[in-house]
Amino acid sequence: MERHDEQARARRARRRKRFEAIRGRRRLTALVATSTLIVATATISAIGVRTADCAYADGGCEPTMVLPVKGGVIVSPFDAPAQVWLAGHRGVDIAADEGATLVAPADGTVSFAGKVGGKSVVSIVHGAWTLTFEPAVTTLAVGTKVRRGRPFGTMSGSSDHCDGACVHWGIRMAGRRYVDPERWLRPQRVVLVD
Template sequence: MGRHDEETRARRARRRRRFEAMRGRRRLNALVATSTLIAAAAATIAIGVRTADCAYAEGGCVPAMVLPVRGGTVVSPFDAPEQVWFAGHRGIDIAAAEGTPLVAPADGTVSFAGKVGGKSVVSIVHGAWTLTFEPAVTTLAVGSKVSRGRQFGTMSGSSDHCDGACVHWGIRMAGRRYVDPERWLRPQRIVLVD
């Protein structure tokens, strides 16, 4: 009986230590997750974009992106829907004719080139953003790197959006939220917000 009691106590002690170790790891994971969220919130609060005083910034300011049609004109502005599933204009239309060269607004990687619902689309991933162009075609393979201001394709192919007179450019953030591409065409600099 004595030996059996000792083994039982030893087994219970090992189980208790394992349980305490698991509890400790859970607490540590929760602490790390909380600290990460707090740091991300602080970074979001502490950083802003300022465009008004760009001319006076040291070294000036440059736009984050360039227009995909050199010398192009925006003919239809961005019109965000109230909810992601509502109707709206999730990008801008830039005047262009069949065969007009398209340049990459920013450095990135071709993530898609083909048809979506019968429309010719090219997508470029830039960080957490996906830039889409329609109608557009490219000879580049998916995975090809593209450089800001360098040609990646042409305004060509099928689309019921622009009737051969423009190219549609959209920017989608992670998830399904679209943002106004014109915002990234204005000179800006990152500043700390008080």
């Protein structure tokens, strides 16, 4: 039993060290990307160019959702399984510390708050999608409406997913199919097709 506990502690320590290294690299990448974006936006605004049919002015494109951790960085990307029952990473991991405030990525309704397999989970229904967060806790009752960008809970509770270094965010469609949350963080323009 002690040997098993030592092995589990060693695995958690290696996982935490890996997340810390990833977090450092992601922060550096985010800093460089932000600097590049500021320069590119200033250049585009000055010459009035539209990118991907999205104007940088009133009526321009906006992402469908916002990141549930303000200023967070994705440290582990989505990896869809070939079939819904196979192994895969059904969401993204966002670097966050214990107690970090979680905001609703989109308007919705709290549909679940509690334990699933010993893990603290909060779910929000947004249309036909269910957004899940782990580890997460909330003081909101099931059925409470939440607004995009507004706090709904904190990264807290039990989970063996990130060992307190990140929060897992998944988006499930009907039929148990998961989609990549990062897709909904990019600006998009909705158009009618004949």
